[in-house]
Amino acid sequence: MAKITFDGIEVEVPDGTTILNAARTIGGGIVPPAMCYYTPLKGSGGKCRACLVRVAAGSTKDPRPMPKLVASCITPVQDGMVVENTTSEQVLNVRKGIVEMLLINHPLDCPVCDQAGECDLQNFAFEHGVSTTRYEEERRTFEKIDIGPLIQLHMTRCILCYRCVYTADQLTPERVHGVLGRGDASEIGTYIENIIDNDFSGNVIDVCPVGALTDKTWRFKQRVWFTKPVNAHRDCPKCTGNVVLWYKGKDVLRITARKNEYGEVKEWICNECRFEKKETSDWTIEGPAHIDRTSVISANHYELPVINPQIIADLPESSVRDLEQNPPLKLGN
Numbered sequence: 001m002a003k004i005t006f007d008g009i010e011v012e013v014p015d016g017t018t019i020l021n022a023a024r025t026i027g028g029g030i031v032p033p034a035m036c037y038y039t040p041l042k043g044s045g046g047k048c049r050a051c052l053v054r055v056a057a058g059s060t061k062d063p064r065p066m067p068k069l070v071a072s073c074i075t076p077v078q079d080g081m082v083v084e085n086t087t088s089e090q091v092l093n094v095r096k097g098i099v100e101m102l103l104i105n106h107p108l109d110c111p112v113c114d115q116a117g118e119c120d121l122q123n124f125a126f127e128h129g130v131s132t133t134r135y136e137e138e139r140r141t142f143e144k145i146d147i148g149p150l151i152q153l154h155m156t157r158c159i160l161c162y163r164c165v166y167t168a169d170q171l172t173p174e175r176v177h178g179v180l181g182r183g184d185a186s187e188i189g190t191y192i193e194n195i196i197d198n199d200f201s202g203n204v205i206d207v208c209p210v211g212a213l214t215d216k217t218w219r220f221k222q223r224v225w226f227t228k229p230v231n232a233h234r235d236c237p238k239c240t241g242n243v244v245l246w247y248k249g250k251d252v253l254r255i256t257a258r259k260n261e262y263g264e265v266k267e268w269i270c271n272e273c274r275f276e277k278k279e280t281s282d283w284t285i286e287g288p289a290h291i292d293r294t295s296v297i298s299a300n301h302y303e304l305p306v307i308n309p310q311i312i313a314d315l316p317e318s319s320v321r322d323l324e325q326n327p328p329l330k331l332g333n
């Protein structure tokens with residue numbers, strides 16, 4: 001086990017845990033943002049730099065600070081490590097620069113993008129970015145590629161996080177898409193206009209943090225904040241059949257996998273559940289799906305993120321008082 005101090009809070013985690021996952025055991029607003037790391041996908045992380053933190057002391061054995069900020073999603077903890085995230089001015093400034101970099105080529109087409117309202121980049125820019133840009137050059141453009149009847153690819157919106165590539169690699173028998181080209185010519189593509197078509201291909205829509213991969217059966221039907229997400233399940237021979245149905249009135253407009261508080265898919269779902277079962281009678285309804293307080297979908301129904309009760313038990317009383325008085329943290333029981 002390794003004991004680390006993260007933003008002044010001590011936590012003990014198994015050896016080999018990454019700094020990001022150690023921070024997630026604490027929870028709340030001090031957890032670094034992640035645009036490319038995705039727990040269910042092996043090898044993900046290390047691409048976007050959204051999760052950079054400052055290591056003020058490397059370990060008990062070698063307490064020197066690390067010379068540069070490190071990507072918390074791929075850096076393992078060391079016993080005695082001291083990490084700064086929200087407590088470091090340098091980290092907060094660099095994060096503004098990361099937002100600026102990710103937005104350099106990203107079109108500002110949120111008003112017409114289907115991902116608006118549930119876009120990780122929108123949230124990331126809102127929480128950590130600045131409202132101006134210094135970029136004057138032309139943004140990248142791409143030839144349109146058709147990747148099949150179910151999934152729409154908008155390459156101009158892609159931030160090259162590689163999540164969809166790992167998803168296709170690890171979930172489907174034959175990956176037919178990947179990142180082609182190098183540097184600023186890199187793009188997601190299928191080489192010779194191939195169709196992404198297999199039982200689990202729809203999952204690339206759920207993992208995409210932006211609107212680069214969207215559901216063709218749902219496009220332009222409704223803004224997500226006007227829909228009502230409901231948990232439901234069915235007996236499915238291909239997947240667990242646990243999904244979220246997105247209703248507008250009595251109509252199921254789209255079906256997605258369920259996600260955790262970090263926007264990561266809990267259980268992959270098959271294309272039959274996602275694209276073909278759009279009648280309420282196909283499903284056993286469980287109840288309203290949980291929506292994060294920071295999402296526009298939950299406007300006026302805010303819930304506070306909960307901080308791990310185990311951590312609270314070990315904190316001095318003055319720190320507990322501080323946490324209680326400083327939203328957005330809520331103490332677990």
Ligand code: SF4
Nearest residue numbers: 158159161162164208
């Ligand atoms: S299409 Fe989406 S999931 Fe795939 S690399 Fe681009 S941003 Fe990431």
Ligand code: FES
Nearest residue numbers: 037046048049073
């Ligand atoms: S989440 Fe760590 S580099 Fe992208």
